[in-house]
Amino acid sequence: MSLLSITDLSISFGGLKAVSGFNLELAQGRLQGLIGPNGAGKTTCFNLLTGVYAPTSGTIRLAGRTLNGLRPHQIAAAGLARTFQNIRLFPELTVLDNVRIGCHLRTRSTMAGALLRSPFHVREERAMVERCRGLLEVLNLADRADEQARNLPYGDQRRLEIARALATQPKVLLLDEPAAGMNTQEKKELRGLIRQILRDFGLTILLIEHDMGLVMDICEFITVLDHGVTISAGTPAHVQNDPKVVEAYLGAPAGAEEVA
């Protein structure tokens, strides 16, 4: 029984089929990759999963619950959190506040409680700060808690996005190119970090990434998209040797066009 189950997911923008017939089964505790050339529809898939776009057809089920038609904040509450390809932090706020906003959806105190500083509200806020500092510790950002998010170096911003997503206590985490813009050392650390949060948080991760070294190393199963269509799926070794994948990335081998 898989935790996240996507069946026949499609979306068209006018005449353009951005994603068509996308299927994916993701079991609890697994780490899968989603790769494909630029414009293949990977991020569109994430946007469909998180409710930014409504799919033209298909179903998305998380732990048996259908997510279709839910609004983005409801999907986050259901347990699907994401990071963004083009970083979308809350730039003017501090690192700590960014993570605290991730905690917001699990809070239970009311506006009145906040205005009156009720004992429950105060306890909840304290617990929140503690939890956020813990998350920042894990992501190696603890000493940056009071800095403005926009002043962080690029790699730190990427990790802050992960911390913020973890604060929502997700079942499934969607990482959209977490290694983009990182140097070799940072990528190496990221690899360890992803493995660590997968283990320590009992997470399940779906990863979009262009860095093949990273994907092939940490993913157990990879789905390859091209022009919105799944062209290959399997273990890293299988995908790497699939001629269709090679063609999608490098073009058809010389002479193939005449044959076709």
Add this chain to the structure above:
Amino acid sequence: MSSQPVSVKGSGGAGGAPLRMLWPFALALAVAAFMHFVVGPNFNGTVVQVLLFAGINITLAVSLTMVNGFTGQFSIGHAGFMAVGGYVAGGLVYYLSARFFDSPQIAFHGGILSAGADYRPDPDHPLPLLSRGDLIMIGSCLAGGLVAAGAGYVVGLPTLRLRGDYLAIVTLGFGEIVRVIFQGTGPQVLFTKAQEMRDTPLHQLAWKLGGAQGFNFIPIYATLFWVFLLASITVAAALRLKYSSPGRAMISIREDEVAAQAMGVNVTRYKVRAFVLASFFAGLAGALAALSIGQMNASAYGFIKSFDFIIMIVLGGMGSISGAVLAATVLTILPEALRQFDSYRMIAYALLLIIIMILRPQGLFGIREVWELGPVRRLLARAGRGGSAA
């Protein structure tokens, strides 16, 4: 560094939960009493009048900060909510006073807290601290605030799906609709027609708000006490909101709406809540404005009035509560202080705004509070060390 100032102060008290919950209200009472009993009697009527407007404008600027500064919605109909509060409270105080006090004209029936700064205690007829008139006034102001909040909800729910310019246009339209509605109300029943006033049921009187002629002879209850009580409570509420989870949810919408949604913030709900809360305080401020000048005239509550408050929060820094307080105070006092230069004062006022916008386009304090700014923080830290060493 954001949560520190408020929560540390709150938990620092030895009295535990009740003290932590209520100390801002106690402080608000202290500020109000200080303004009323110490500041008020020592200045002439003109100065007191300016201070009253400063307090009212602080309330309006801070409440507008909740919408424009926290959630990043651009609302330019704030004067509309102010007018709603003013007419509701003014109408209620006027007509209810006529019902409850059997006097030849509708006059002031307040206690010490509502007595103007020129009041000198008369040992033969001492005023009570709170009178029946005060209770009518408080109830009417709260009614004004609640009706304004209701108006905020009605406008907010359908329109907050709009963004940026479009929302601004709708709120602008709302302000104008309010103005036109009040200008279309029936003629005021004056106290010279006591019989008519007694015979007309209250719900019909509710529509007799003076129309284009304005609503006059509202008993004057708003004193430095009430105005600064409201201003202090508004500031405390805004600060508590800013440094709490619901407030951060609002601020996340300003920072990045898509990311806020993805992190589980119900964007529509928090936009509407900010709008309703801001309208409530704007309604209360409008009520006190009506009760301080004794009349309402809808034509004074058009979009130009709304822009006054926009200018205040832009100048103070969008999202900065202390900035809004400072800007509202300065922009209320400055035009009065420049009055001796008469015809040059509007030029000076405009020039000042232009210069500040060139030097600090993000406003005086940006989105931060004054105690969060780098230099001030260092100063506070040094003072703190010095204090503990001494």
